[in-house]
Amino acid sequence: MFFSRKSSSIPNRFIGSDNSSFMNRILIIVLILIIPAGLFAQITQGRLSGNFQLDAQSYRADSTIGAVAVPENFLTNSYANFRYDAGDFSAGVRYEGYLNTLQGIDPGNDGVGFPHIFAQYRHDDLDITVGSFYEQFGSGILLRTWEDKNLGIDNSLKGFRVKYTPIDGIQLTGLIGQQRIFFDMGPGLVRALDGNIVINDVVPLLRDKATRVSLGGSFVSNYQPDDDPIYILPENVGGWASRLHISRGGFSMESEYAHKINDPSADNGFIYKPGHALLINTSYAGDGLGIALSAKRVDNMSFRSCRNQNLSKLMINYLPPISKNHTYSLMNFYPYASQSRGEMGLQGEISYRLKRGTALGGKYGTQLSFNFSLVNDIDHQMVNDSTPIWTSGTDGYTSEFFRFSDQPFYRDYNFEVERKLTKNWKFSAIVQHLQYNQMILEGKGGMVNAEIAVLDITWKIKPKHALRLETQGLWTKEDKGNWAMVLAEYSVSPHWFFSVLDHYNYGNPDDTKRQHYLIGSFGFVKDANRIQLSYGKQKEGILCVGGVCRNVPAMNGFTISISSSF
Amino acid sequence: MKIFTSFITLFFITFGVQAQKAKLPNVEVKGLDGKMIEMSNIQKEGKPMVISFWATWCKPCVKELNTIRDIYPDWVDEADFQFVAISIDDSRSQHNVAPFVKGRAWEYEVYLDTNSELKRALNVVNVPHTLLYDKKGKLVWQHSGYSVGDEDVLFEKILQYSK
Numbered sequence: 001m002f003f004s005r006k007s008s009s010i011p012n013r014f015i016g017s018d019n020s021s022f023m024n025r026i027l028i029i030v031l032i033l034i035i036p037a038g039l040f041a042q043i044t045q046g047r048l049s050g051n052f053q054l055d056a057q058s059y060r061a062d063s064t065i066g067a068v069a070v071p072e073n074f075l076t077n078s079y080a081n082f083r084y085d086a087g088d089f090s091a092g093v094r095y096e097g098y099l100n101t102l103q104g105i106d107p108g109n110d111g112v113g114f115p116h117i118f119a120q121y122r123h124d125d126l127d128i129t130v131g132s133f134y135e136q137f138g139s140g141i142l143l144r145t146w147e148d149k150n151l152g153i154d155n156s157l158k159g160f161r162v163k164y165t166p167i168d169g170i171q172l173t174g175l176i177g178q179q180r181i182f183f184d185m186g187p188g189l190v191r192a193l194d195g196n197i198v199i200n201d202v203v204p205l206l207r208d209k210a211t212r213v214s215l216g217g218s219f220v221s222n223y224q225p226d227d228d229p230i231y232i233l234p235e236n237v238g239g240w241a242s243r244l245h246i247s248r249g250g251f252s253m254e255s256e257y258a259h260k261i262n263d264p265s266a267d268n269g270f271i272y273k274p275g276h277a278l279l280i281n282t283s284y285a286g287d288g289l290g291i292a293l294s295a296k297r298v299d300n301m302s303f304r305s306c307r308n309q310n311l312s313k314l315m316i317n318y319l320p321p322i323s324k325n326h327t328y329s330l331m332n333f334y335p336y337a338s339q340s341r342g343e344m345g346l347q348g349e350i351s352y353r354l355k356r357g358t359a360l361g362g363k364y365g366t367q368l369s370f371n372f373s374l375v376n377d378i379d380h381q382m383v384n385d386s387t388p389i390w391t392s393g394t395d396g397y398t399s400e401f402f403r404f405s406d407q408p409f410y411r412d413y414n415f416e417v418e419r420k421l422t423k424n425w426k427f428s429a430i431v432q433h434l435q436y437n438q439m440i441l442e443g444k445g446g447m448v449n450a451e452i453a454v455l456d457i458t459w460k461i462k463p464k465h466a467l468r469l470e471t472q473g474l475w476t477k478e479d480k481g482n483w484a485m486v487l488a489e490y491s492v493s494p495h496w497f498f499s500v501l502d503h504y505n506y507g508n509p510d511d512t513k514r515q516h517y518l519i520g521s522f523g524f525v526k527d528a529n530r531i532q533l534s535y536g537k538q539k540e541g542i543l544c545v546g547g548v549c550r551n552v553p554a555m556n557g558f559t560i561s562i563s564s565s566f
Numbered sequence: 567m568k569i570f571t572s573f574i575t576l577f578f579i580t581f582g583v584q585a586q587k588a589k590l591p592n593v594e595v596k597g598l599d600g601k602m603i604e605m606s607n608i609q610k611e612g613k614p615m616v617i618s619f620w621a622t623w624c625k626p627c628v629k630e631l632n633t634i635r636d637i638y639p640d641w642v643d644e645a646d647f648q649f650v651a652i653s654i655d656d657s658r659s660q661h662n663v664a665p666f667v668k669g670r671a672w673e674y675e676v677y678l679d680t681n682s683e684l685k686r687a688l689n690v691v692n693v694p695h696t697l698l699y700d701k702k703g704k705l706v707w708q709h710s711g712y713s714v715g716d717e718d719v720l721f722e723k724i725l726q727y728s729k
Binding site for chain 2: 050051081136247283290291292318320325326353465527528565
């Protein structure tokens with residue numbers, strides 16, 4: 001999923017601004033009705049709280065790294081939440097401003113407004129929300145609305161949601177709404193139901209058993225009128241999912257299967273094949289040892305409330321990438337993103353702690369972790385002898401459920417050792433091998449094979465003063481070639497930090513692109529208030545949070561970030 | 567829109583100013599055993615409570631919680647308090663939280679904030695973020711980010727409020 005500054009905006013016919021002002025009026029009426037009723041006493045006992053964040057960046061052209069200036073000179077993203085909680089009642093409003101939108105985030109956001117307003121009432125078994133809300137059924141593979149400001153994602157639903165717990169162990173959720181796109185609403189009408197049963201809570205005989213079992217099921221339907229000139233499209237696209245969770249002691253097994261009826265869309269090239277997704281997570285958590293193993297299969301499972309949308313806009317479901325979300329920059333240089341058209345993968349992670357005071361563990365203990373992920377394309381066969389796969393207006397392809405295609409998307413093997421050497425010295429070392437299908441994931445190049453190494457050392461110089469040194473290397477013959485990275489960070493707890501960071505593309509096949517990307521930063525923290533200033537060059541790269549990524553262009557200039565919780 | 571904004575402002579002015587009694591919002595989180603529990607049922611009466619927001623993919627968070635693990639036995643000896651770590655991992659890495667925690671021998675209570683509902687309700691901007699509630703459940707201190715030594719500042723606060 002990548003944004004570019006020039007990406008096309010949404011056609012006007014999909015913008016339902018009349019609709020949103022109508023929704024606002026309904027909200028006001030509901031709020032006015034809720035507030036004066038018996039809640040008055042509670043409300044005066046409540047608490048006002050919130051948070052605030054501002055990110056501003058100046059842009060100077062630098063042809064050596066491909067950074068461009070912007071006509072505005074600098075751009076800002078900002079938001080502030082205000083929230084009121086009183087007993088069973090909560091209400092909140094969020095301001096958002098994109099003046100104009102920072103590069104790397106969809107410029108469709110440009111503007112200022114209060115796009116998120118809600119009121120919620122929770123009492124015993126009942127939970128009612130009106131306005132904007134976030135919801136997730138199970139693992140989210142059929143429905144998840146969420147936000148991430150760093151990625152410019154917010155697909156919240158605006159409408160009405162009820163949650164009801166008729167008896168202990170059973171929870172029912174029903175909702176209806178339209179999804180947010182920038183400061184407007186998408187054209188689809190999303191209706192959804194979910195039920196969850198914890199068997200042990202419902203059957204008294206099983207209440208104290210060590211084995212715990214829960215079951216869940218969801219149904220989601222999206223209505224969008226068919227205005228396609230060529231195809232007859234389903235106006236109501238329905239999907240269902242079922243899930244099972246069994247746990248006993250440290251063992252756990254969770255699985256969810258989702259199915260969606262045919263839903264020709266821009267994502268799947270307007271084929272009429274139904275979609276599905278399967279996710280299985282198993283784990284063991286014991287004393288000093290943890291093992292997690294997952295399997296996933298996705299087949300044509302993009303689900304949006306607008307069939308013509310792309311990137312992260314108006315997504316109803318969330319397909320979690322089956323790979324580790326790395327934090328060190330060069331390990332995250334080639335990140336994996338879920339392929340809604342089709343993928344099959346496995347992931348595993350082992351965490352093991354060598355106890356303190358043992359020969360191998362040393363005085364303070366040692367942490368070992370190993371993680372791998374393997375993802376391939378799914379199998380594709382032609383629907384008949386004369387129709388190429390992915391032909392619009394047909395069923396597209398058939399696919400054998402358990403067969404991997406021989407097309408690899410991603411391979412990642414990484415091993416980490418963390419150890420405290422003395423009272424004041426700590427280190428962490430990582431080696432990683434990567435295989436990254438750049439053609440599938442970015443639409444350019446071929447397969448990238450890379451080795452990565454990281455060494456992160458922390459030296460506590462004296463109480464509250466620490467120096468952290470991070471060095472990283474990435475070695476590859478493909479794409480941009482080799483990289484080195486060095487970071488030095490000096491912190492004085494709890495208020496100050498200073499850092500200097502350099503990425504150096506010393507192995508770029510093109511001599512003129514062997515550039516340094518040097519950034520200096522300084523920050524001040526007081527309680528929950530932070531201010532951070534940086535100046536320097538930022539390399540082009542993919543920023544990923546929670547499995548969703550955006551492409552950040554090369555930048556040169558000042559950055560200021562301010563955030564506060566109150 | 568304008569009407570609504572002014573209405574909300576009026577609402578906050580009327581009711582917000584006079585009341586500052588902080589209680590944990592009624593948000594449900596998931597235990598590592600899969601059980602849902604309300605935040606208000608997690609806090610033990612008469613003890614200050616630390617809530618530390620973290621994620622498996624957040625390096626400073628893991629550093630902070632590893633550091634606290636090493637000194638936790640001393641903390642527990644010196645103060646009567648409750649330490650709760652809330653993971654904001656989403657369904658990409660949530661299944662790995664229990665193995666991650668046990669594999670690092672963290673002894674604190676850990677819960678999952680499956681779709682960041684609690685994170686929003688407590689106005690957390692980024693992880694790591696630490697909140698401290700006093701014995702009566704009132705929010706008395708919060709801190710965002712982690713630098714080496716921040717754990718000492720946190721423990722001073724815990725001592726101050728556990729007396």
